[in-house]
Amino acid sequence: MDKELSPLKEVNGKKVFGINSSAISNESKNLGREFLKSMQEKGFFEGKRYGQGLTQVLTHGEAHSLMRAWKKTGGNLGDEVVIYVDRLTCGICQTGFPMLKEFLNLKKIKIISKDGSEFIF
Numbered sequence: 228m229d230k231e232l233s234p235l236k237e238v239n240g241k242k243v244f245g246i247n248s249s250a251i252s253n254e255s256k257n258l259g260r261e262f263l264k265s266m267q268e269k270g271f272f273e274g275k276r277y278g279q280g281l282t283q284v285l286t287h288g289e290a291h292s293l294m295r296a297w298k299k300t301g302g303n304l305g306d307e308v309v310i311y312v313d314r315l316t317c318g319i320c321q322t323g324f325p326m327l328k329e330f331l332n333l334k335k336i337k338i339i340s341k342d343g344s345e346f347i348f
């Protein structure tokens with residue numbers, strides 16, 4: 228089922244898959260909570276619980292791709308990350324991704340939708 232595997236990204240030539248929020252496993256939720264904790268230690272999303280308000284960005288496929296890559300690379304994502312998704316990136320992601328970019332010290336995050344449209348943060 229391509230929806231579950233669809234958002235994927237490349238880091239140093241490695242492809243990392245994400246999943247949609249409807250299919251998120253407990254393991255993935257734990258990764259989301261761990262990531263949120265790291266962000267909160269740096270002052271992002273203060274006082275918010277996982278899945279509350281804008282932290283919902285961390286429950287979406289786009290962020291899951293990014294968090295898996297973060298975990299896999301020990302936090303060294305380089306300067307630029309490209310994420311491919313099978314649908315249009317939602318408003319929460321559009322608002323939340325600039326924060327993820329700042330937290331990860333990335334120069335650029337590009338999200339490319341299936342129809343070819345791009346969001347650049």
Ligand SMILES: [Zn+2]
Pocket residue numbers: 284287288289316317318319320321
């Ligand atoms: Zn989203």
